[in-house]
Amino acid sequence: MVEAMSSQQTDTDRLPVTGEIVRGHNNDFSLGDVLGDGGYGTVFSCIYQGRHLAVKVEKYSKSMLFVEASVLKAANQRKLKHFCTMFDGGSLNKEYVFIVMTLLGKDLHRLRAEQVDRKFSMSTGLRIAIQTLEAIKELHEALFMSRDIKPGNFAPGNRLNQQHKNIFMFDFGLARRYVDKNNNLHAPRGEVGWRGTTRYGSLVAHSRQDLSRRDDVESWYYLLVEVTKGCLPWRLVTDRVAVQQAKMRARSEERASFLTGCPPCFDEILTDIDSLSFYDTPRYNSYIEKLQKVCSERGIRMNEHWDWEDESSVRNTSNLASECSARG
Ligand SMILES: Nc1ncnc2c1ncn2[C@@H]1O[C@H](COP(=O)(O)OP(=O)(O)OP(=O)(O)O)[C@@H](O)[C@H]1O
Numbered sequence: 001m002v003e004a005m006s007s008q009q010t011d012t013d014r015l016p017v018t019g020e021i022v023r024g025h026n027n028d029f030s031l032g033d034v035l036g037d038g039g040y041g042t043v044f045s046c047i048y049q050g051r052h053l054a055v056k057v058e059k060y061s062k063s064m065l066f067v068e069a070s071v072l073k074a075a076n077q078r079k080l081k082h083f084c085t086m087f088d089g090g091s092l093n094k095e096y097v098f099i100v101m102t103l104l105g106k107d108l109h110r111l112r113a114e115q116v117d118r119k120f121s122m123s124t125g126l127r128i129a130i131q132t133l134e135a136i137k138e139l140h141e142a143l144f145m146s147r148d149i150k151p152g153n154f155a156p157g158n159r160l161n162q163q164h165k166n167i168f169m170f171d172f173g174l175a176r177r178y179v180d181k182n183n184n185l186h187a188p189r190g191e192v193g194w195r196g197t198t199r200y201g202s203l204v205a206h207s208r209q210d211l212s213r214r215d216d217v218e219s220w221y222y223l224l225v226e227v228t229k230g231c232l233p234w235r236l237v238t239d240r241v242a243v244q245q246a247k248m249r250a251r252s253e254e255r256a257s258f259l260t261g262c263p264p265c266f267d268e269i270l271t272d273i274d275s276l277s278f279y280d281t282p283r284y285n286s287y288i289e290k291l292q293k294v295c296s297e298r299g300i301r302m303n304e305h306w307d308w309e310d311e312s313s314v315r316n317t318s319n320l321a322s323e324c325s326a327r328g
Pocket residue numbers: 035036037038039040041043054056084101102103104105106107152170171172173
């Protein structure tokens with residue numbers, strides 16, 4: 001649907017704007033409001049035949065949308081629950097490429113920032129953790145790894161489409177197949193460049209080594225602590241080496257304070273993730289079962305309201321910027 005293109009910048013590169021019509025392989029789509037901006041493109045809302053959709057557009061020469069399209073195609077063939085449906089896609093000359101997909105709600109990074117004290121309830125946090133790990137398991141079963149697991153790459157579905165109870169994974173710009181054409185696991189390539197996001201990167205990523213499925217799960221673990229506890233110790237640290245050191249202390253002398261207030265099974269999950277090597281298949285089900293057990297012990301039902309569906313837990317966002325810099 002969307003083909004690989006040259007990485008060379010062309011002088012025809014441009015992005016369409018709201019009101020413009022983009023022509024897919026099957027249909028034309030009129031671009032609505034801007035929902036978000038990414039590295040090389042923009043995501044627009046779109047209504048097509050009464051359906052609420054999102055159109056992600058990237059400049060032609062910079063685009064990685066062909067990777068994204070491959071992931072969604074594999075996910076859709078398998079009817080995976082936590083992935084958008086890709087309805088169409090295309091390109092215009094050498095100007096831009098686009099894909100048309102399921103419309104999602106705000107991402108989990110933004111939703112947490114809008115909560116009182118930037119903190120989800122334990123109910124919302126644990127249920128996010130379970131669904132995001134299910135999504136990672138599905139992605140891995142489709143033979144891709146994300147290499148950029150973080151709250152900003154997950155979002156609930158849209159209420160307009162009755163998908164608001166389901167958390168979706170999106171943005172596969174850094175995704176990679178971890179098997180070759182014969183379905184054999186790729187061998188580690190030795191030292192590679194940094195990929196992903198400093199706050200959620202695994203220790204292997206910090207040491208610039210090649211990533212595997214276990215690194216997605218380690219990144220998920222940082223997401224788990226952040227969405228349940230409300231923050232990570234290195235939230236205000238920007239220097240990558242200092243973040244790496246903080247992640248190492250969180251496993252040794254600062255382990256107790258890192259996991260203060262967390263259910264005891266978080267400690268067991270971290271020990272287990274740290275025991276995995278490059279080729280191992282992570283024990284997703286074991287972690288999901290542990291988190292489900294915590295939910296049932298605390299009387300948390302899987303279909304409860306999310307915090308963001310409850311007006312009283314959403315704060316006035318006018319002071320967001322100053323509080324963010326104070327709290328990280
Ligand atoms: N299907 C969707 N429905 C609704 N909003 C979306 C959808 N996909 C992306 N967005 C919004 O657009 C923003 C940018 O999307 P995305 O992260 O896919 O782009 P990107 O270019 O890869 O971004 P980045 O450079 O931040 O990695 C997201 O944060 C999100 O708010």
